[in-house]
Amino acid sequence: xxxxxxxxxxxxxxxxxxxxxxxxxxxxxxxxxxxxxxxxxxxxxxxxxxxxxxxxxxxxxxxxxxxxxxxxxxxxxxxxxxxxxxxxxxxxxxxxxxxxxxxxxxxxxxxxxxxxxxxxxxxxxxxxxxxxxxxxxxxxxxxxxxxxxxxxxxxxxxxxxxxxxxxxxxxxxxxxxxxxxxxxxxxxxxxxxxxxxxxxxxxxxxxxxxxxxxxxxxxxxxxxxxxxxxxxxxxxxxxxxxxxxxxxxxxxxxxxxxxxxxxxxxxxxxxxxxxxxxxxxxxxxxxxxxxxxxxxxxx
Amino acid sequence: xxxxxxxxxxxxxxxxxxxxxxxxxxxxxxxxxxxxxxxxxxxxxxxxxxxxxxxxxxxxxxxxxxxxxxxxxxxxxxxxxxxxxxxxxxxxxxxxxxxxxxxxxxxxxxxxxxxxxxxxxxxxxxxxxxxxxxxxxxxxxxxxxxxxxxxxxxxxxxxxxxxxxxxxxxxxxxxxxxxxxxxxxxxxxxxxxxxxxxxxxxxxxxxxxxxxxxxxxxxxxxxxxxxxxxxxxxxxxxxxxxxxxxxxxxxxxxxxxxxxxxxxxxxxxxxxxxxxxxxxxxxxxxxxxxxxxxxxxxxxxxxxxxxxxxxxxxxxxxxxxxxxxxxxxxxxxxxxxxxxxxxxxxxxxxxxxxxxxxxxxxxxxxxxxxxxxxxxxxxxxxxxxxxxxx
Ligand SMILES: Nc1ncnc2c1ncn2[C@@H]1O[C@H](COP(=O)(O)OP(=O)(O)OP(=O)(O)O)[C@@H](O)[C@H]1O
Ligand SMILES: [Mg+2]
Numbered sequence: 003x004x005x006x007x008x009x010x011x012x013x014x015x016x017x018x019x020x021x022x023x024x025x026x027x028x029x030x031x032x033x034x035x036x037x038x039x040x041x042x043x044x045x046x047x048x049x050x051x052x053x054x055x056x057x058x059x060x061x062x063x064x065x066x067x068x069x070x071x072x073x074x075x076x077x078x079x080x081x082x083x084x085x086x087x088x089x090x091x092x093x094x095x096x097x098x099x100x101x102x103x104x105x106x107x108x109x110x111x112x113x114x115x116x117x118x119x120x121x122x123x124x125x126x127x128x129x130x131x132x133x134x135x136x137x138x139x140x141x142x143x144x145x146x147x148x149x150x151x152x153x154x155x156x157x158x159x160x161x162x163x164x165x166x167x168x169x170x171x172x173x174x175x176x177x178x179x180x181x182x183x184x185x186x187x188x189x190x191x192x193x194x195x196x197x198x199x200x201x202x203x204x205x206x207x208x209x210x211x212x213x214x215x216x217x218x219x220x221x222x223x224x225x226x227x228x229x230x231x232x233x234x235x236x237x238x239x240x241x242x243x244x245x246x247x248x249x250x251x252x253x254x255x256x257x258x259x260x261x262x263x264x265x266x267x268x269x270x271x272x273x274x275x276x277x278x279x280x281x282x283x284x285x286x287x288x289x290x291x292x293x294x295x296x297x298x299x300x301x
Numbered sequence: 302x303x304x305x306x307x308x309x310x311x312x313x314x315x316x317x318x319x320x321x322x323x324x325x326x327x328x329x330x331x332x333x334x335x336x337x338x339x340x341x342x343x344x345x346x347x348x349x350x351x352x353x354x355x356x357x358x359x360x361x362x363x364x365x366x367x368x369x370x371x372x373x374x375x376x377x378x379x380x381x382x383x384x385x386x387x388x389x390x391x392x393x394x395x396x397x398x399x400x401x402x403x404x405x406x407x408x409x410x411x412x413x414x415x416x417x418x419x420x421x422x423x424x425x426x427x428x429x430x431x432x433x434x435x436x437x438x439x440x441x442x443x444x445x446x447x448x449x450x451x452x453x454x455x456x457x458x459x460x461x462x463x464x465x466x467x468x469x470x471x472x473x474x475x476x477x478x479x480x481x482x483x484x485x486x487x488x489x490x491x492x493x494x495x496x497x498x499x500x501x502x503x504x505x506x507x508x509x510x511x512x513x514x515x516x517x518x519x520x521x522x523x524x525x526x527x528x529x530x531x532x533x534x535x536x537x538x539x540x541x542x543x544x545x546x547x548x549x550x551x552x553x554x555x556x557x558x559x560x561x562x563x564x565x566x567x568x569x570x571x572x573x574x575x576x577x578x579x580x581x582x583x584x585x586x587x588x589x590x591x592x593x594x595x596x597x598x599x600x601x602x603x604x605x606x607x608x609x610x611x612x613x614x615x616x617x618x619x620x621x622x623x624x625x626x627x628x629x630x631x632x633x634x635x636x637x638x639x640x641x642x643x644x645x646x647x648x649x650x651x652x653x654x655x656x657x658x659x660x661x662x663x664x665x666x667x668x669x670x671x672x673x674x675x676x677x678x679x680x681x682x683x684x685x686x687x688x689x690x691x
Contacts, residue, residue, distance in 0.1 A: 193354050194387035198401040198448065199375040208400075212391045 051276075058269035065265050079270035089271055091243040092251035097278065099161055099247060100229040103168035107225050110169070111176025112218060118177065119184035130177075137174035145238045152239055159241045167235050172225040179224060183217025219286040226282055230275070248275045303365045303455035303488050304330045305351065310360035312346050312512075320346040322512040323360065328490065333482050335503035336492045338535070339638035343512040344492040348458050351490060353377050364455065375404075380449035384461040386441050388433040388448075394420075395429040398447045405452060419447040422481070439470045446481070456488040463498065475501060494638075496536055500524070508532050510634070526691075530684040533582050533677060534635040539617065539652040543627040546581040546678075553676065555581050556624030556649065560600030563674040566688055570678055573687040580627045580679040585617070587675040588653035590661060591668035599673045604651075609663040618661045620651045620669075631684050 057065065058079050060072040067073060083089040117123065118130060148167060149158070157163035187210065195205035236250035246254075252271055255264040305328040312321040321343040328334050336344045349355040351362060353374035362369050369377055380401070389397050395416055402412045420426045423443040433441055442462060449457055462478070463471045479502050482489050493499055499506050500520040508515040508523065508531070516528040520536075527533035533541050546555040551567045553560050562570070591601050602622075610617040626649045653669065661667050678687040 188385065188387065190383050190385050190387040191389060193374075194381070194383060194389075194448075195400075196354065196374045197352060197379070197381040199404040199452075201373075201375065204404065209389055 054269045054272050057265060058273050060266060062266060065263075079266040080274075083267050083271050083274070088243055088251055088254065089248070089274075092246050092248045093274070095161070095243075095245055096230060096247040096249075096275065099164050099168070099245070100226055102161070103165045103172060103229045104222055104226045106165070107169045107172040107176045108180075108218060108222050111173055111180050111221060111225075112214075114173070114177045115180030115184050118181045120189070133174040133177050136170065137178070141171065141234055145234060148235075149238055158239060159245050161245055163239050164235055164245060164247070167239070168229045168232065172228055175228065176221050176225055179221045180217055183214065183220070186217075187213050223283055223286055227279060230279060304328065305456060305488060305490070306361075306363040306366075307347075307351070308361040308363065310347070310350060310362060311358050312343070312350060312355060313358040320512050321350070324509075324512075324514055326507060326514070326517065328488060331486045331488055333479075333489045333491065333502060333504045335499045335506045336490065336509060337494060337496060337499040337506055338509035338515075339634065340494060342509040344494070344509060345460055346512075347509070348381075348460050348490060348492050351456075352379055352381050352458050378455045380452065380454040380457055382445045382449050382457065382459040382462045384464055386433075386445040386465075388441060388444055390433055393430050393432055394425060394436070394444050394447075397433065397444055398451050401448060401452045407452075415451045416447075419451045422450070422484075423447050438466055439474065442466060442474060446478070450481070450485065450487075453485075454487070456490065457482075459489065459491045461493055462491075464493070464495070478502065496538055500536070506536075508535060510631075526689055527677070527686055528689055529631070529686055530580065530582070530629060530679045531631040531635065533679070533686065534632060535638075537584060539585050539654075540635070540639070541582045541584050541677075542649070542651045542653075543632060543679075544581050544583075544622070544649055544651075545625045545627045545681075546579055547577055548575055548579060548678070549577070553581060553673075553678075556622045557602045557671070558600055560671075560673050560676075561598070562676065563598065565674060566676060566678070569688045569690065573680075573685075573689075575678060575687045576680060576682075578681060579687065580629070580681050582677040582679060583671055583675065585652045585654040587672040588651075588655065589670050589672075590655045590659035591670040593656055593659060594670045597670075597672070599670050601668060601670045603666050603668050605666045606661050606663050607650075609661055611657070613657065615657050616655045616659055616661060618653045618655055618659075618667065620653065622649055622651055624649070627681075629681055629684060 053070070056070060056072055059075050059077075060067075061074050061076045061078065064073055114129070114133075118126060144167070152158040152163050157166070191209050191213070192205050195209045196202070200208065231249065232247070233249040236247040237253065240246040240250055243251075248271065252268055255268050255271070305326075307324050307326040307328075310321060310324045311319075313319050324347060326334075336347060338344055346355060350357050353369070353372060353376075357370050364377065364379075389400065392400065398416045398419055399412050402415060407415075416429070417426070420429055423446060425440065425443055425447060428436060428440060428444075433444060436444065442465070445462065459478075463474050466474060475498060478491075491498075491502060493502075503520060505517060506520050506523055507517045510531050516523060516532045518526075523532060523536050527536060530543070534543065544555040544557065546553050548554075548570065551562055553562055604620040604622060606618050607621055608619040610619075655661060659667075676688075679685065680687055
């Protein structure tokens, strides 16, 4: 599995339209055509991002100048957001909450997925069914009950108050992705390791774990992005800077005066919160070597 | 090196399936033994029990006189080559082969020496630093063998190690496996459902069917003296021809006509209390073009050649003879295993191997002769070979 956007779009691209010129498409012509389509798709995805990047470097006056490139470059928006305690604490909250949720969900998900993929136990179908049910449950309908419950038991506006629902909704995702990965591992390798003289623990550590790693990292990325991007729970279950995450904090930004739209600072903040995700993906992508298990079995 | 004894070994899976039933087998030190049989007969299960990957339900497994039922695979000092090779994809060829030695905490210099030695034997020196994913099927197979031989285990277990190779490579590897085993002299249990491998590789062959041992013996003995219908049909390629027959006053009546049995066979049949209705088995090479045979006792018939395959050294001619067909549970199972779909609508199909000088022509009738001293007679009820001699 890959998180490479280009690759994903490659597979889903519609068939090229038939040529009307009557010329047989040559190899080079075909390549050019695909390159054009690729550029189109990438541009479609990236232009809004670049627009936000450009906005974040514009001065307050230049915000509405309808030009793609800032006429006057400024770091002011970035300086502004880091001057406010609001954004910095939101950033800390976001990173902390997303990381803790990711770690817990991936650890629990790994164990559950291992069991689902490997073992036959009573209630296995029920477990898979229930986790699917949770994944499909509309989160919106849970917001007000959760709000009331958390206020009553004192979880409202705390880190655990967000971590708990994040784990709940990330776990089905984790179990699904991971069990797909675990099913791919040829279990004969474990037997082979045992024959080669490994204890069960050694077989797991030296053979199974290295092969499961790409799946675990992929899942970690997906879960982290899910937690990082959440707005619904973040806006409803927090009220102060003590646990408000960046997506929620953004909506509380104000301009320099109340008649001024805070577009510049919101853009700057949006750029900043994209950076951890990019880092996270880049860091783990090296470990996601597609087809790592190829060559283990058969020809 | 080790002697392996299976003493009434039985395997019952948790779901109640009886996979292996009371298998008795004594494998001598250094022997190359083949387990053969159709799919699902319990070959892999038997092998896995010897390896320790499956628990033994009943019976005792002894290696060098010691009971090992309760020992973990790693304490049995046995190496296994899997059908799928089961190479570790994240390790290089060198690391794959060194893995068992590393686990055994062998010092570095010895590991390198042993791996290099094995790579030398298996012609893998050039590939030591590559990953299994980049190797060809035959190279992967050799790496799997290398991983098994580096630590000089007491015995090798191989579960259809060649079945993923193409036909040509399989023949090549078959010879190398045989040479390697002779060279190392290590006790080897080899599972296959390819009867050519069974015939060519082993010192002794064990034919299994439905978890039961049918016969144990040298390949030649199994070919010449199959204990029952199943072994007769399984060993040999093309397979033995089976025809329903009736025995009357020393004469055998089959769809091929009536033939007087040789004295030897008549005596054997009498001693075995042969029933009147039985099944006659004749191997393809015991037929011949009648023009090329003179004065030898035997039966003869005329039939139209359906298909003629000239192999250069000899010719295979296929016929259909009208009349009843021999059907028993064993024969049905064999047919199913061979995946034979071209069963004639009526009558039995006969395969014959004729001399290259035969004038057989496809679509033309041919006079054929068959050796009355080579006919084998089987009891249709029990499947037992009535002409069997030790
Ligand atoms: N884990 C299991 N649980 C229950 N039954 C099993 C299990 N493994 C194998 N069996 C059954 O045991 C019997 C023997 O299986 P085994 O794998 O030993 O066959 P085999 O001779 O190796 O066949 P093949 O040539 O197809 O590999 C089969 O009928 C199979 O259905
Ligand atoms: Mg098998």
